[in-house]
Amino acid sequence: MSFFRRNKKNEDKKDPLKTEDVLDSPTSPLQSEKSDLSLALQDCMTALDLFLQNEFDEALTRLKSRNKDSMYHALTYATILEMQAMMTFNPEDILTAGNTMKEAQALCQRYRKKSSFNSKHFTEEELHAEVCYAECLLQRAALTFLQDENMISFIKGGIRVRNSYQIYKELHTFLKSSAYVNGYNHGHFEGGVKLGVGAFNLMLSMLPTRTLKLLEFVGISGNKECGLDQLQEGSAELTFRSFLCTMLLLCYHTFMSFILGTGEGDVEDAEKLLQPYLKKYPKGSIFLFFAGRIEEIKGNIDAAIKRFEECCEAQQHWKQFHHMCYWELMWCFTYKRQWKMAYIYADLLSKENAWSKAMYAYMKGAYLSMMSREECQPFSEDEVALFRQVPGLKQKIAGKSLPTEKFAIRKARRYNSENHIPLPAPPLEMMYIWNGYTVIGKHKDLTEGILETLNEAQQRIEQQPRNEFTTDDLCVVGLLKGLCLKHLGRKDEAEHYFTLVLCNESQIKYDHYLVPNALLEHGLLCLEVGRIEEAIRHLDSARQNYKNYSMESRTHFRIQAALQKARGMVENGDTCSPSSP
Structure with a gap:
């Protein structure tokens, strides 16, 4: 069970971009009272407005001027550094962010x-301190997972998550009690609680079953629908945290539901959330x-490419935004099979971004492998040399x-051998790891x-003499x-x-991830045609019978999402057709 009662969605949404109008209103109690808390919130929202206009230095300077005495300035300043x-x-x-x-x-x-x-008497400042403290804990936990290189980091991060969860739980209970009295800035406090409660419920609901059971043992649980509702309400209200609630929802609908799910994000809702911000901050x-x-x-895809290019042109100060666009542009050109352009963006990332040099080198080699020798010449790089660089570029984050x-x-x-056997279609295989087939599936031509x-790749494999990779390669191509x-x-x-x-399970020598993923995809296909019982059997088999294979955690996230979808179909009374023979 989640730790709060489900609330009805706010049907009459307010415009979250008009908060500054409320703060500037001559009749607003925020303005007339002129408390330190009210002024701090107003100043932080001005800084946030600068940040959203790409005035990054001005925003940070404004926040830094009071980050030693104002908890909201300190939290907002640290949050922007963490984003960076x-x-x-x-x-x-x-x-630095930590x-x-x-x-x-x-x-x-x-x-x-x-x-x-447990005391029933809180000043407004003390309540805001609680919600800001919980937010700091949660963000520090995320940074701890990135920062250290030993298991102590996971223990520290886990403790912070547990403490943050407990504070949000207690704050939500207090918010619903008769002891809670609205202060002048109660909307901002309630928005903070909705942000935390919504984030916890949404994120926890996505975790694989085995992880959820461990968390439930220590009293932590989550509910997806409740999390979405809380964030939706938080995004619609006129509060300091409306923007963060909106960002979390956008991340869920456009990224997490694809990378860690089956692509079930609500794109229409994402568009509605984004539109007012895009109008104000074009x-x-x-x-x-x-x-x-x-x-x-x-x-x-063409419209997407245009938007990403606009994003790169909009500002030159924070190159980090450019790198996010380069990553998406690389995949857009992969979907279009424009290998040269995809290579160019992988190359830019390898030179400018530190996230994963090994991944970027692999993708560069993968794109070169799809080109003819003549097409590769302008790039002055060799696919075999790039593939051989990959192991040496490995890095560790949080010790892993x-x-x-x-x-x-x-x-x-396989490229370490002098007489290596080329990978059949490496960009298209990696595209599956990032759930790109859900994207191109909406476009018949792509x-x-x-x-x-893939048909051409299959023909090449079949025309070669059999070797130790033949079965694996045919199964990779078959899955795709x-x-x-x-x-x-x-x-x-x-x-x-x-x-x-x-x-061919018993004949696969290296790519053991293929079998559980084939079960996952077979299960999703069964769901589409109404064979729900059979789908659940395939999904349970993938979840329970396989371990220690590549990308196992990501596969388990997707299995969890598929099982939730299947159980939802059963609860909604969808017909369970007899299983096929």
């Missing part, structure tokens, strides 16, 4: 109530980026290698183009062809290829 660190993965940026957030937490502690939380980098991502997942880097290293190993390339055929409506043919992978 998350985009660069630069160790110095992560360390220390700044630690200072913000210490400042919030000074304003917190000294006695037990050159705002963060909004242009999400506008591009929305076009991309709708299958409008990135799962996508591990995957790339395993795939690149899907048919990818299928054509099954996805294309499913999206083209050729479901019987798709099922044939998923079944083909499963039938």
